[in-house]
Amino acid sequence: MKVLKFGGTSVGSAQNIKKVIDILQKESLSNPLVCVVSAVGGITDKLLEAGALAKQKDKKYKTVFDKIKTIHYKVIEELTPDSTTIKKEVDTKFEDLEQLLNGIFLINELSPKTSDKLVSFGELLSSFIIAKTMENMGLNTIIKNSQELIVTNSNFTKAEVIYDVTNKNIIDYFNQATQQVTILPGFVSKSHLGEITTLGRGGSDFTAAIIAAALKVEQLEIWTDVSGMYTTNPKLVKQAYPINNLSYQEAMELSHFGAKVLYPPTVQPVLNLAIPIHIKNTLHPEANGTVISNQNNGSDLTVKGISHIDKVALFTLEGSGMVGIPGFSKRLFETLASEKINIIFITQASSEHSICFGIDEGNAETAELAINNTFENEISLHKINPIIVEKGLSIIALIGDNMKSHQGISGKLFSTLGKNNINVRAIAQGASEKNISAVINNNDVSKALNSLHERFFEVNTKQLNVFITGIGNVGEKLIDQIHQQHNFLKKNLKLDVKIVGMANSRKMIFNPKGIDLNNWASQFHHADKSSIEGFYQKVIELNLRNSIFVDVTADKDVAAVYENYLKQSVAVVACNKIACSDKYANYKNLQDLSLKYNASFLYETNVGAGLPIINTLNNLVASGDKVISIQAVLSGSLNFVFNNFSDKKNFHDTVKQAQFEGYTEPDPRIDLSGIDVARKILILARENGIPMEIEDIVNDSFLTKSNLESTSVDNFYDTLIEEEPHFQKLYADAKANNCQLKYVAEYKNGKAKVGLQQIPEGHPFYNLEGKDNIVMFYTQRYPEQPLIVKGAGAGADVTASGLFADIIRIANK
Ligand code: ADP
Ligand code: ASP
Ligand code: MG
Numbered sequence: 001m002k003v004l005k006f007g008g009t010s011v012g013s014a015q016n017i018k019k020v021i022d023i024l025q026k027e028s029l030s031n032p033l034v035c036v037v038s039a040v041g042g043i044t045d046k047l048l049e050a051g052a053l054a055k056q057k058d059k060k061y062k063t064v065f066d067k068i069k070t071i072h073y074k075v076i077e078e079l080t081p082d083s084t085t086i087k088k089e090v091d092t093k094f095e096d097l098e099q100l101l102n103g104i105f106l107i108n109e110l111s112p113k114t115s116d117k118l119v120s121f122g123e124l125l126s127s128f129i130i131a132k133t134m135e136n137m138g139l140n141t142i143i144k145n146s147q148e149l150i151v152t153n154s155n156f157t158k159a160e161v162i163y164d165v166t167n168k169n170i171i172d173y174f175n176q177a178t179q180q181v182t183i184l185p186g187f188v189s190k191s192h193l194g195e196i197t198t199l200g201r202g203g204s205d206f207t208a209a210i211i212a213a214a215l216k217v218e219q220l221e222i223w224t225d226v227s228g229m230y231t232t233n234p235k236l237v238k239q240a241y242p243i244n245n246l247s248y249q250e251a252m253e254l255s256h257f258g259a260k261v262l263y264p265p266t267v268q269p270v271l272n273l274a275i276p277i278h279i280k281n282t283l284h285p286e287a288n289g290t291v292i293s294n295q296n297n298g299s300d301l302t303v304k305g306i307s308h309i310d311k312v313a314l315f316t317l318e319g320s321g322m323v324g325i326p327g328f329s330k331r332l333f334e335t336l337a338s339e340k341i342n343i344i345f346i347t348q349a350s351s352e353h354s355i356c357f358g359i360d361e362g363n364a365e366t367a368e369l370a371i372n373n374t375f376e377n378e379i380s381l382h383k384i385n386p387i388i389v390e391k392g393l394s395i396i397a398l399i400g401d402n403m404k405s406h407q408g409i410s411g412k413l414f415s416t417l418g419k420n421n422i423n424v425r426a427i428a429q430g431a432s433e434k435n436i437s438a439v440i441n442n443n444d445v446s447k448a449l450n451s452l453h454e455r456f457f458e459v460n461t462k463q464l465n466v467f468i469t470g471i472g473n474v475g476e477k478l479i480d481q482i483h484q485q486h487n488f489l490k491k492n493l494k495l496d497v498k499i500v501g502m503a504n505s506r507k508m509i510f511n512p513k514g515i516d517l518n519n520w521a522s523q524f525h526h527a528d529k530s531s532i533e534g535f536y537q538k539v540i541e542l543n544l545r546n547s548i549f550v551d552v553t554a555d556k557d558v559a560a561v562y563e564n565y566l567k568q569s570v571a572v573v574a575c576n577k578i579a580c581s582d583k584y585a586n587y588k589n590l591q592d593l594s595l596k597y598n599a600s601f602l603y604e605t606n607v608g609a610g611l612p613i614i615n616t617l618n619n620l621v622a623s624g625d626k627v628i629s630i631q632a633v634l635s636g637s638l639n640f641v642f643n644n645f646s647d648k649k650n651f652h653d654t655v656k657q658a659q660f661e662g663y664t665e666p667d668p669r670i671d672l673s674g675i676d677v678a679r680k681i682l683i684l685a686r687e688n689g690i691p692m693e694i695e696d697i698v699n700d701s702f703l704t705k706s707n708l709e710s711t712s713v714d715n716f717y718d719t720l721i722e723e724e725p726h727f728q729k730l731y732a733d734a735k736a737n738n739c740q741l742k743y744v745a746e747y748k749n750g751k752a753k754v755g756l757q758q759i760p761e762g763h764p765f766y767n768l769e770g771k772d773n774i775v776m777f778y779t780q781r782y783p784e785q786p787l788i789v790k791g792a793g794a795g796a797d798v799t800a801s802g803l804f805a806d807i808i809r810i811a812n813k
Contacts, residue, residue: 001031001032001033001034001174001215001217001218002027002031002032002033002034002217002218002219002220002221003033003034003035003036003208003209003211003212003215003217003219003220003221004023004024004027004033004034004035004036004208004221004223005035005036005037005038005186005204005205005207005208005220005221005222005223006020006035006036006037006038006223006224006282007038007041007204007205007222007223007224007225007282008038008039008040008041008042008043008044009041009224009225009282009283010037010038010223010224010225010282010283011037011038011039011040011041011126011130012040012041012042013041013075013078014074014075014076014077014078014079015078016282016283017075017079017129017130017133018079019282019283019285020037020130020223020282021130021133021134021137021139023223023282023285024134024139024181025139028139028140028180028181032179032180032181032182033180033181033182034174034182034184034208034211034212034215034217035130035181035182035183035184036146036184036185036186036204036207036208036211037123037126037127037130037183037184037185037186037204038122038123038126038186038187038204039119039122039123039125039126039187040071040072040075040122040125040126042071043068043071043072043122043125043126044119044122044187044201046064046067046068046071047068047118047119047121047122048115048118048119049064050064050065050068050101050118051101051104051110051114051115051118052110054101054102054104054105054110055104055105055108055109055110057105057108059105061101061104061105062101065097065098065101068097069094072090072094072125072129073087075129076090076129079129079133080132080133080136086129086132086133086136089128089132090125090128090129093121093124093125093128096121097118097121100114100117100118101118104118111156112156112157113154113156113195113196115156115157116156116157116159116195116196116197116198117196119187119198120147120185120187120188120196120198122187123185123186123187123188123204124145124185124188126185127143127145127183127184127185128143130183131143131183134181134183139180139181140179140180140181141179141180141181141182141183142177142179142181142182142183143182143183143184144173144177144182144183144184145184145185145188146184146185146186146188146189146207146211147185147188147189147190147196148169148173148190149166149169149170149173149184149211150166150169150170150188150189150190150199150207150210151165151166151169151189151190151191151192152189152190152191152192152197152199153191153192153197154191154192154193154195154197155197155340156195156197156198157198157200158198158199158200158203159189159191159197159198159199159200161189161199161210162192165192166210166214167213167214170210170211170214170215171214171215174215184207184211185204185207186203186204186205186206186207186208187199187203187204187206187207188207189207199265200263200265202260202263203263203265204263205222205262205263205266206263206265206266206269208220208222208266209265209266209267209268209269209270209277210269212269212270212275213269213270213273213275214269216273216275217275218275218276219275219276219277219278220270220275220276220277220278221277221278221279221280222261222262222266222277222278222279222280223280223281223282224261224279224280224281224282225281225282225283226242226261226281227242227280227281227284227287227288227289228242228243228244228261228279228280228281228287228288228289228290229242229243229246229251229254229259229261229262229279229290229292229305230242230243230259230261230305231243231304231305231306231453231457232305232306232307232308232449232452232453232457233258233259233260233307233308233449236445236446236449236450237446237449237450237453238513239450239453239454239457239458239461240453240457241457242287242288242289242290243290243304243305244288244290244291245290245291245292245293245295246290246291246292246304246305247292247293247294247401248267248270248271248292248293248294249401249434250292250304250305250399250400250401250434251267251277251292252264252267253307253397253399253430253434253435254304254305254307254397254399255267255307257307257308257309257395257396257397257399257435257437258307258308258309258310258395258397259305259307261279262277262279262292267292274293274294276291276292276293276295277291277292277293278290278291278292279291279292301400301402302400302402302403302406302409303398303399303400303403303409303456303457304399304400304401305398305399305400306396306397306398306399306449306452306453306456307396307397307399308394308395308396308397308445308448308449309344309394309395310394310442310445311360311361311362311394311442312344312345312358312359312360312361312393312394312395312439313358313359313360313361313363313364313367313389313390313391313393314356314357314358314389314390314393314425314426314439315356315357315358315359315364315367315368315371315387315388315389316354316355316356316387316388316390317332317354317355317356317371317375317384317385317387317388318353318354318355318384318385318388319353319354319378319382319383319384319385320353320383320384321378321381321382321383321384322353322354322355322383322384323353329348329355331374331375332355332371332374332375335370335371335373335374336359336367336370336371338370339363339366339367339370341359341360341363341366341367342359342360343357343358343359344357344358344359344360344395345357345358345395345426345428345437345439346358346428347426347427347428356426358393358395358426358439361391361392364389364391368387368389371387372386372387375387390425392441392442392443393425393439393440393441393442394439394440394441394442394444394445395437395438395439395440396437396438396440396445396448396449396452397435397436397437397438398413398435398436398437398452398456399434399435400434401434403433403434403435403436404433404434409436410429410436412455412456413436413438413452414438416451416452416455417438417440417448417451417452418598419451419569419598420444420447420448420451420545420546420569421568421569421597421598421599422440422441422444422447422448422451423440423441423444424438424439424440425438425439425440425441426438426439427439443543444543446543447543447544447545450463450544450545451545451546454545460494461490461494461495461496462494462495462496462546462811463495463496463497463498463545463546464495464496464497464498464546464548464807464810464811465498465500465542465544465545465546465547465548466482466497466498466499466500466501466547466548466550466807467499467500467501467502467503467535467539467547467548467549467550467570468499468501468502468503468550468552469502469503469504469532469535469549469550469551469552469553469558470503470504470550470551470552470553470555470558470576471502471503471504471524471552472504472552472553473796474552474575474796474799474800474803475502475504475552475800476796477796477797477799477800478550478552478800478803478804479499479502479517479520480800481800481801481804482497482499482517482804482807483517483518485497485804486517489808493808493811493812495808495811497807497811498513498514498515499514499515499517499520500512500514500515500542500544500547501515501535501538501539501542502515502520502524502527503530503535504530505530505553505555506529506530507524507527507528507529507530508527508528508529508530508534508535508538509523509524509527509528510538510542512542512544532555532557532558532561533561536561536564536565539565539568539570540568540570546571546810546811547570547571548570548571548572548573548600548807548810549562549565549570549571549572549573550572550573550574550803550807551572551573551574551575551576552575552576552803553576554576554577554578555576555578556578558576559574559576559578559579559582560579562574562579562590562601563589563590563593565599566590566593566594566597566599566601567593567597568597568599569597569598569599570599571599571600571601571602571810572590572594572599572600572601572602573600573602573603573803573806573807573810574601574602574603574605574606575603575605575606575609575799575802575803576603576606577603577606577676577679577680577683579603580603580606580683580686581606581679581680581682581683581694583693584686584691584692584693587686588691600809600810600813602806602809602810603683603806604802604805604806605799605802605803605806606680606683607634607680607683607684607775608634608680608773608775608789608791608793609636609773609792609793609794609795609798609799609802610791610792610798610799610800610801610802610805611773611775611789611790611791611792611793611798611802612789612805613684613773613775613789614683614684614687615809616777616787616789617630617684617687617688617777618687620777620779620781620787621687621688621689625779625780625781625782626779626780627688627747627777627778627779628748628778628779628780628783629746629747629748629749629778630681630684630688630745630746630747630748630775630776630777630778631744631745631746631747631765631775631776631778631786632680632681632684632744632745632746632773632774632775632776633742633743633744633745633765633768633772633773633774634677634680634681634745634773634775634793635671635674635676635677635680635743635773635793636663636770636771636772636773636792636793636794636795637658637663637664637665637668637671637672637676637771637794638671638672638674638677638743639742639743639768639769639770639771639772639773640658640661640663640770640771641654641655641658641663641672642740642741642742642743642756643768643769643770644657644658645727645731645741646731647728647731647732647735650721650724650727650728651720651723651724651727651728652717652720652721652724655668655672655717655720656717663771663794666713667713668713668716669707669710669713669716672703672707673699673701673703673708674699674701674743674754674755675699677743677745677754678694678697678699678745678752678754679694680745681697681745681746681747681752681754682694682697682752684747684775685747685750685752688747690750692750692752696751696752697752697753697754698751698752698753698754698755699753699754699755700753700754700755700756701755702730702743702755702756704719704723704726706719706722706723707719707720707723730756733758734758737758737760738760738761739758739759739760739761739766740758740759740761740765740766741756741757741758741759742756742757742759742765742766742768743755743756743757744756744757744759744765764776764788764790768790770792771792771793771794771795772790772791772792772793773790773791773792773793773794774788774789774790775788775789775790776788777789
């Protein structure tokens, strides 16, 4: 004989009930079956909702009642061609239900006892409909009301089973039953006084386990809407997967800590008899599911699952009056027991100075009152403080029988939470070491589960959640590159890079699952209005693990929010130079925040676009080398200008062409004045550990006074024409010396300067072409032959690839 239980979704529609009947038909060929069913999915909640409305004298309870009726009618009509007889019988049940609701409405009261009567309709209806349908199909089926078998105490809404009477009832009944399939409602029971009771929310699993144990069957099957007990809640973590085997203890811990797929008390009755529990999926009967048993499951996984409980209140009782006083905890826990409050979590400091425990948030007020009452005397004598209550918390727990024989699990747990900026409010580890739990904020749960799942179960893949601001030339290229490399990175580097947010100054879009990069542009076209603050708020609200903010703008207001991102442990990648070339104090502050909050701040593209200049310098410094000097050509724009300008082509036209071809900033004065180059050498000096300001950099401008004093871009161009002789002279002087003109940045002995120089033939700068950049590092290890980095130092493609490299560098940290 076998016991099978089908949950709310499994009996939630005619289509699914047909699947249930299929399964029963197949399995009953070889075995007599006991089949326990839940209420039609969502009905228990609706019954409670109707009850609550009626109690509040809100007539809307009638609408909810009608809805309950319609749902059942629909199921019946779709199940049976001739539904009138079933409907007729069901109608008498609905009349009773309606009367009960009317009564609640009239007396304005809903006691736990009445509530149990009310919710029992759900299972009574579903079991009746299924049994009748099977009977009509000519199957050898009978319905038995479990209220006639399962006897409990009068603890309404979560009654305790009186096993001796219950077991006898079950054995006696099934001894004489001859049908191949017996259908019973789950969840419902009766007290020894004959009152209707229930076994607690989710209790149909328990009904099935009670019957399985009484009959000592070979197997208990729990059929539900997922393919077993998963490594963590599959609704919250997409990558979760079913666990093949679990021990009873592991299953109990997981369900106790919130894995709703199994009602926690279910394990108890079958545990001593070693009856295996098989969790199966009604919608995919072919899937293996999870077997819970005593068998050594052969799995070498230390952590088997991660679960969580929402809406926990944390209570802390503190005070010197607690130390060394026996019976203190006893009084505390007795107080809670007398209020029937279940404790989920306890931890006590070894000094006994404080005790901390977690309970369901819904019981917080009652518990607070009761405890302050119990300890009224001690509180008034200031021996202990009034109890502290914190709400809005959740518990997450790592579960596994083998955790006790492995070091470093809690280390991994807390470092993963820490890295993701998840604050841990309290910690507990069971003495059996089958479970380590931590209390965190409700709004960190999804991030915690996802990052812990990644850490313990997907050792191989890491998801990066990227938020890009600045969807211009470079931004678009970056999106294309991420799109194009997605599969490569996933396969070869085990990185899953998702772009979750995109914004420019006008619009922004988000998709926590990752924006579809096949048609991002059209989605962006229809996007919401954006703001820098709004974008930031959304990133924080989404609270995703491994979040990276990428700044592809040149906007000072965007640079001003890096600080906020870093403080929330969101990494920052920027090609925007403003933050790093601003006041030294600001640069330093960002570096410090990056260290403090363990959030990377990378800006390789600030100097030489995609060329590995900053990274090379960082590696030299980190490995103990000392920089003697840096000489560099760092402006693609100026390089273009001086490579094209000659006695045959005037300066004005050359600059115009450079601007036309996109080599200069919209205001070419930023490039020509040398400011941009000065910012770059400033950043290199700072990376070398020198606390320098932009004013400390000697800028020996090659522009004339009138160029520099120009009042607008147009006016600047006019002055270039006027000053043509000046530029021709620069050219002629260089030519006479057989030199090329290059705009050079130099750093030496803590000092830096930028300016135009005549470069003789044979010098590495002499043949520098197009928009190329070059940097020469003279160091103690490279004293004569410098370490040279050279290549294209501007352009959307290379800048995007530099940003991309920074993103990947963060992943590898
Ligand atoms: P039923 O109505 O069949 O009893 P439940 O809704 O009570 O189903 O339980 C199944 C649900 O449990 C799943 O749909 C899933 O959302 C939730 N769940 C939470 N944690 C887990 C887990 N670790 N494994 C599987 N399901 C889980
Ligand atoms: N119908 C009840 C509930 O929703 C019992 C169950 O489904 O297990 O809690
Ligand atoms: Mg359930």
